Amino acid sequence: xxxxxxxISEALEKIKNKEISIIELVRSYLKQIENxxxxxxxxxxVCREDCxxxxxxxxxxxxxxxxxxxxxxxxxxxxxxITRGVLTTCASKMxxxxxxxxxxxxxxxxxxxxxxxxxxxxxDEFSIGSSNENSYFGPVKNPWDPERVPGGSCGGAAAxxxxxxxxxxLGSDACGSVRQPSSFCGVVGLKPTYGLISRYGxxxxxxxxxxxxxxxxxxxxxxxxxxxxxxxxxxxSTSANIKHPDYTAFLKDNIKGLKIGLPKExxxxxxxxxxxxxxxxxxxxxxxxxxxxxxxSIPMTKYAIPAYxxxxxxxxxxxxxxxxxxxxxxxxxxxxxxxxxxxxxxSEGFGFEVKRTIMLGAYFISRNCYDSYYKKALKVxxxxxxxxxxAFNDIDVIxxxxxxxxxxxxxRKDDPIQMCMSNIYTVSANLAGxxxxxxxxxxxxxxxxxxxxxIGKPFDEGTLIRAAYAFExxx
Amino acid sequence: MKNxxxxxxxxxxxxxxxxxxxxQKLIKDIKKVSQYLxxxxxxxxxxxxxxxxxxxxxxxxxxxxxxxxxxxxxxLLKNAPVKENxxxxxxxxxxxx
Numbered sequence: 001x002x003x004x005x006x007x008i009s010e011a012l013e014k015i016k017n018k019e020i021s022i023i024e025l026v027r028s029y030l031k032q033i034e035n036x037x038x039x040x041x042x043x044x045x046v047c048r049e050d051c052x053x054x055x056x057x058x059x060x061x062x063x064x065x066x067x068x069x070x071x072x073x074x075x076x077x078x079x080x081x082i083t084r085g086v087l088t089t090c091a092s093k094m095x096x097x098x099x100x101x102x103x104x105x106x107x108x109x110x111x112x113x114x115x116x117x118x119x120x121x122x123x124d125e126f127s128i129g130s131s132n133e134n135s136y137f138g139p140v141k142n143p144w145d146p147e148r149v150p151g152g153s154c155g156g157a158a159a160x161x162x163x164x165x166x167x168x169x170l171g172s173d174a175c176g177s178v179r180q181p182s183s184f185c186g187v188v189g190l191k192p193t194y195g196l197i198s199r200y201g202x203x204x205x206x207x208x209x210x211x212x213x214x215x216x217x218x219x220x221x222x223x224x225x226x227x228x229x230x231x232x233x234x235x236x237s238t239s240a241n242i243k244h245p246d247y248t249a250f251l252k253d254n255i256k257g258l259k260i261g262l263p264k265e266x267x268x269x270x271x272x273x274x275x276x277x278x279x280x281x282x283x284x285x286x287x288x289x290x291x292x293x294x295x296x297s298i299p300m301t302k303y304a305i306p307a308y309x310x311x312x313x314x315x316x317x318x319x320x321x322x323x324x325x326x327x328x329x330x331x332x333x334x335x336x337x338x339x340x341x342x343x344x345x346x347s348e349g350f351g352f353e354v355k356r357t358i359m360l361g362a363y364f365i366s367r368n369c370y371d372s373y374y375k376k377a378l379k380v381x382x383x384x385x386x387x388x389x390x391a392f393n394d395i396d397v398i399x400x401x402x403x404x405x406x407x408x409x410x411x412r413k414d415d416p417i418q419m420c421m422s423n424i425y426t427v428s429a430n431l432a433g434x435x436x437x438x439x440x441x442x443x444x445x446x447x448x449x450x451x452x453x454x455i456g457k458p459f460d461e462g463t464l465i466r467a468a469y470a471f472e473x474x475x
Numbered sequence: 476m477k478n479x480x481x482x483x484x485x486x487x488x489x490x491x492x493x494x495x496x497x498x499q500k501l502i503k504d505i506k507k508v509s510q511y512l513x514x515x516x517x518x519x520x521x522x523x524x525x526x527x528x529x530x531x532x533x534x535x536x537x538x539x540x541x542x543x544x545x546x547x548x549x550x551l552l553k554n555a556p557v558k559e560n561x562x563x564x565x566x567x568x569x570x571x572x
Contacts, residue, residue: 101550194530208529237536238529306515309508317489324490326563331556338568342490355491356504359482362489363505373509376516378526383519385527416504417511433530458530 003028004164008073008221011167015062015072022062022072022116023055029074029118033165041140042160044079045087046119054116061114068114070228075110076166078154079120080127081212082201083107086117090203091135092125094349095329104201105233106170106212113228118166122156125351126320127177127205129153130422133413134353141410142184144448148407151181151422157215158185168217168225172202174210175308176402176426179438182215183402183451186440188222188468189215191426193458194433195240198233204319206312207238209430219439219469223247226461242459250466253473256290260467261395263298266425272405274444279401282441282452285474286399291467296395300387303380304428305420310364310377311431317361323349356416385432392457397467400425402438402451429455437464439472478502 003025006014014020030048037043055072062071077083080090084103089095107117124134132140132155140155142148143163150159154171158181161169171178173191182189190213197212204210214225226247233239262283267276283293325331325345332344347355364373391398403422413419420427429436436455443449452471456464482498482505493501548561557564 098554101546101553234538238531240531303516303519306512310512321489325556326565327551328554329556335566338566339490341566343492346490347492350491352497355493356501358489358491359485359501360505360508362485363509366485366488372517373512375526376521378528379521379524380516380519382524382527383521385530417508 022059042156071114076118078171080203093136105198124153127153151184153177169215174206176423178213182438184407186449190437193435198236200235206315250462255470258291259395261296261398266400298387300384307377307380308427313361317358388432398455402453406448
């Protein structure tokens, strides 16, 4: 039996019944990483020794009857999620040697739940990119076809879960960085509602847009992980002080009467024919289960990519101002003045795409451009948000493709706007603070995974999980 | 941002420096991106729309005014590229006089 193929719930069951031990499970994953990482490039750091140490400790606790919800489940985190004592690079030379002295809230929660950290995952440097070709540590390859990209920015996370190199992973999503790679790699990816998951210890890129989200193989696993990481955190002032439900209670194969909206703007030009066909098939499946599908209109979404681009660049240029070579990370040598130290450190430590984003962001918020770019984008954001609010008055869930085209070939990273276009269907959920999930739905003629996106009302992850689970069970 | 001087001005504000070939590439890229954004957004009337900075709240949230444990000083200094007598070290910022 290949243990790396087990879902979280299957692995937990087998550990509980003593069919397998935690250390056997963990070693299977370490072996898989050893075999595949050279080809896929999903991991930047592998925590082999910590895994070997933690396995027996957790097994003993479990054998003594302790209740540990994720005991022994091997997982991995995108390298922009802070891990105490474990190298956290954000895929940048700037942080190539950074060993944090504190933990992100999500890692602390997962540790307390008994999950075992296999390692840290490759990504686009400082989350800037949609193909995972912008990493200081080299690109990530799509496990379905190594000549194609895994998507980004959390390409390593999606590729690792798809190639059975982690039972689940966490990434962060500012415009689709969890959902787009999940779609490209054929796995389940959730962007929770803004505020549901603590961002404490998430290295900031676009603070008003990004959320940490799980990447899993099944919808059930997604609900299990969400239970472990959701909740209010006083350390994050944008964390929502609400009580969240048990998401596994929504794993019901019943969506009778669910009202699903199909935005007509999402199925216009530029959509790959087979993805459109898959979407139509999905609608038939939902209708056969008793859901009601109706066409809706979200006219402002055509402005979502430009608004996102301005807001994210502006926030990134501000967030990345902290890297100065003084307190941690890369520091340029032979600098005589403080100003020279700042400039040389930042110019040598950041990759070109990151520097271009900082420059653009600073330009958008500069005196002459503030109103015409930045303020304009914030106004557009309000219009997009209101569009969705209106749509959700009459429906429960919105259905769209996750991406307009399946995974593209490597080597197209140079055009930033073109790159952003693969997030055209995912970005609005970030601007409007909604929750959204990408679930796999077959493959195209090249054998590449096709993804389906469901968007939900704020804090209504339960309905998303119910709809996604029912779909998964009936396809 | 149309010319070399504009690029150098912004680069100076964000503490970055670029080679001549990078400056040329930035001029091209930034021109292309900003033109695209302007083309897309300028036709949309947003006259009386309130900007939306954030999803939920725009005010700061403060914690109570009490002391708590902070991170360990020695631990934090472990990541410092250069340190001296328990402090982060920087190049001299004042002249000797």
